[in-house]
Amino acid sequence: MVTRRTLYSWVMEKNGRWQFLIVLLVVATVAIRVVPLEMQKRIVNKAIGLGDMELLVLYCLLFLGSVLLASTLKFCINLMQAYIGQRTLERMRTSLYEHILSLPMSFFRTIQPGQVINGLVNELASVSGFIGSAVSVPLINVCTLLAMGGYLFYLNPLLAGLSFVIYPLQIAIVPRLQKRGNEANRFRVNVSRAISGSIGEVITGVHEVHAHAGFALENDKFAAQARQLLQANVRMNAYRYGIKFANNFFEHLGPFILFLVGGSMTIQGHFDLGALVAFLSAYSSLSDPWRELMEFYQLKEDSLVRYKNVMAGFDVAPEYGLIPVDREVYRFRGEIELRGVTFRTPEGARLIEDIHLHVRPGEMVALVGYSGSGKSTLAKVITQLMPYTEGQALLDGHEVRSLTKLDVAENLGLVPQHPFIFSGTVSDNLLYSSHASAINRVPGYTAPDLDRVIEVVQQVGLFVDILKFGTQAIIAPDERPELAERILEMRRLFRSRFEPAFEGDIEFFDPERYLDNGSIAQNIVFGEFVERRANFEDAYRSKRFMAFLEQTGLHRTLVDFGAIVASATIPILRYGAQTQELYADSPIPREEMEKYAQVVSEMAARSQAELKAPSQGLLLRLALKFIPGRHKTVRMPAPLKDRILAARREFRAYVAEFGESSLQFYDSGRYIASRSIRDNILFGQPKSGRSGVLERINQHLVQLLIEEGVLESIVDLGLEFQVGSMGEYLSGGQRQKIALARVFLKQPAVYVLDEATAALDNASQARVQNFLRTVRGRHTVISVVHRLDTVAHYDRIVVMKAGKIVESGPYDELMTAKGVLYDLVGTA
């Protein structure tokens, strides 16, 4: 197991040749470093002494060449050390990551994501420096020390002996300090892990922090941990620099003894001055390798502490094998047999107890019961997510705990109540299982084609969502001219067929009509910016646009209107609790509320003409952003709308004077590049506050998409919709539909649905139930059901209470018996 490996086992594994090469390079470098010394001597003694210019140039060039060569070799050594360190770190991380993923679910309930990230990313990173230098640094420095030490003994055994007295002292004291330093480091690593865990937890649950305004609470908690980390770091650094201080002190204790003893011997005539200077000079060459050895020692100790701490954190054995060895993955028929299955928590609580249940292949079983009755635990036991502690759970006669993860994944499809959605596209999420099967080289696996994907997304009611995503896509018409052309054709068809029917639902772009669902800026421009990222919010930044407003006198009118909007909105925003929802439909964003509040105060005291220029600017911006269909604090006066419509015509003429423009005016014959496909087909925008309008529009759009032969292109675009981090752009229902489709695409022998349709609307729920009915007989279905109006068509209802099965049988039979199911249905 990777967590049991020693740090040194990584040093040589697959690095032997590299380490050897580094040693060779270091030897060569040391040898080459002698050349500049020799050249210095020759330059002084020979070239300068003899006054030989040619020799001087030659020795200088040799000096330069040797320095350059030594530096190049040092550069190569550094690069190689870094490379070895990093490639070993990569192997270490990958092996550890693989191990972590295989750990039991119970492990993940005890650890925060932040702790895993900190261990895997931060703590291990510093180990790479040690691995790169683990062989070469001690080897070379010990060799250098021995050589230099021998040379010193050769010069004067007595002085050499005296100067070496220091080293045992240093060797005795420094490790003691280092030991304490290690303890401080270990403590720091633990604090760092804890703080990472806390950050991870808060980020994951940040919605709760916002919902309960727990900002101060979390800030306090974090501040306490940060203080603890500060103390731990200070303590560790105190030891680290203490060791440096000790090393430095001992380094200079040598010359002190030499001066004292050597000096007195020289005074007494036992030693000549030249020999003492030569000895001192040779002694100083010992300090570099010794210092490097000491630093290496510190690095080694630090790395060992980090490495051991990280590995100890994950030193848990996986409960199950990942893939079968020496056999192919099992293919089950879907028979489940539970004999006296019990799950007991480590504290001794029995979540399920003595469960006996036999499910035939193809049978459709509903697990029902009160909350906390053990339904979900049972589903998790069957799918190997929770290990049963007593009894036997068999899948086609094979004990569940003996199966590998791949056996389970290929034969059981679990859809949890709160499925996890990965960042990426809808398609990435739908095909997650399929991609896994492909990578695991499951025999007989074939990837689902687009038709199959469409079939399944229809079965779970996701098709409309995917079409919605697809029609919301923004395409570049010059990159997909055919699609853009077809969409323009659909625009014509949609208008000719459905305009009267959607008169109340859609605000069609019409040069003579005010867009109630557009801002005042958009109404003046009546077009879009060519640059997708540009928006009308920033129109006030355009000097040309502002000049137009001044020229037409609109500037003053809009500042007046902005004043009305601010006066009507600010009191509400100031009084209300500061929630995200309060600002959701506000023309004034939360971060600008105070600024506008000041403007409103200023307005109470001054006339408009006296308002400061920045205040006038803010009011103008507010007016330009005002959307009558959305911002409800003020009704936009009809004369103002008329004035804007007039300005729209003037603006087009005004822009034409300047030639090239960053604007694209709405033109029924042109594709609007910055708008979605749907907006392009509608050539307008759905009105707000019209319930079900998008569904009604989509129904008609599907027909048109089929007629124009672009349905597949739109589905493709929809499947490529980016769902955001952890599926943040998806609704709860959409997430469940994706999870259902992901499992249905896999077609396992057993479907285990753990309240998998709880977030679905009634229509989608009915669709899923219909699908389950169609697979009856071919696939086993075990469904934890909360809504009892959906269980009547199951083959068998298993009723649980307090961790036990209390009733089991067909729906009608149990209802007639008027037992627990009858009570449950009665109270639902």
Next chain:
Amino acid sequence: MISSEQPENHECELDCNLRMLRELPFFAELSPELLRVMAYLCERETFVPGQAILEAGQPAETAVAVISGAAGIEREGRRVGGVNEGMCVGGLALLGRYRWLYTLRAETAAECLIMHRRKLLPQLQAQPEALAAVARELIDSVVFWDLQRLERGADEDVHGPGVL
């Protein structure tokens, strides 16, 4: 001074919402300022005839007041009651989580004022006395309904919360 007054004949959506909320018993004791915030956070939605406004079995997350038009209350596909202009359903959904026991379907084109719990409840929670006032009114309503049921004598095995 700049006037922020708007002409009286140009009532904005906020004022219309406010007028509607003032009529609701469970908001009767709220301060005018808070009521204005609540009105600001309400949404208007228009439903076509036959369209479900609320669906049985779905999480109850909104209260709904009918501004114009009419809606029918259906249970298991059968019409059991109606909601007309000025009436409101789902007040309890502002405070607690449950699933709709019935479907509310527009019978004519209906404009409704939608009060979302996620928007309104935090405002009430920020003012505990306001929350208590709303809860008190809702409790009174539940007690009143129970009283009516008992007096009708329709239920033999009356059980569950809210029973006197």
